Amino acid sequence: MTSAVQRLLDSDSGHRPRADAQRNVERLVAAAREAIADDGVTVTAHEIARRAGLGIGTFYRRLASREALLEAVLADLVDELVAAAAAGLADPDPWAGFAGFAERFAELRALSCGVNEALGGDHGLDLDPQLARLRDQLRSLVERGQRDGVLRADVEWADVAFVLGGVVTGDHTIGLPAADQQWRRNLRIVLDGLRPGHER
Incomplete structure (x- = not known):
């Protein structure tokens, strides 16, 4: 697990996340890293979710904000x-x-x-x-x-x-x-x- 994933999970309400929630965060982090490489820091939450194969609702259920994800990555x-x-x-x-x-x-x-x-x-x-x-x-x-x-x-x-x-x-x-x-x-x-x- 990367430190970015760990920081994002640690900030999520203080309880141990379910395995599927952790996998979704890992997918979002990987997609964000790829999107940041291609598009820079202006990349949108929708684009990151699309690259991760997840819906925008899942993005905001798992993460506080687009900025929090970008900062971690x-x-x-x-x-x-x-x-x-x-x-x-x-x-x-x-x-x-x-x-x-x-x-x-x-x-x-x-x-x-x-x-x-x-x-x-x-x-x-x-x-x-x-x-x-x-x-x-x-x-x-x-x-x-x-x-x-x-x-x-x-x-x-x-x-x-x-x-x-x-x-x-x-x-x-x-x-x-x-x-x-x-x-x-x-x-x-x-x-x-x-x-x-x-x-x-």
Whole structure:
């Protein structure tokens, strides 16, 4: 059971839900994650229920609101990035740890427009605790890399957040189509630029 499902079940009147109710919540969470990836945080409750194969009445019997579901799902997605950063900090190789986090960060943004919106902050949802943890972990990753001399020293940790955020682009620019998984090519260039030897 994901933490999103658990949070939603815990908020439901304080009693243990029936097995079918729990399955319906799990279906709604899975559908919401898919819909958020495709459509972003503007996805409607009707669309989530449709993707889950459930009626809108079931949606509102099981969940307090569309916003509560979106917050739970997006909190889980941001927590995935927090976990990736923690894994990077645990890696004995500081560059490999940082680069592994950077790849997961860019990949999740590329796969989900909802994650892009969540990280951008313009969504009206309460994700502050998760975003604060992510900022702390990113700062630790950058500062560790700088202390160990594998990441250029003239870059502020907050700059790295913006640079990594810029790895995922649109499908076209100046009339050029993006390559398949363009973000991976962009990420390689960004990571090369963050290595020592490019200081100004």
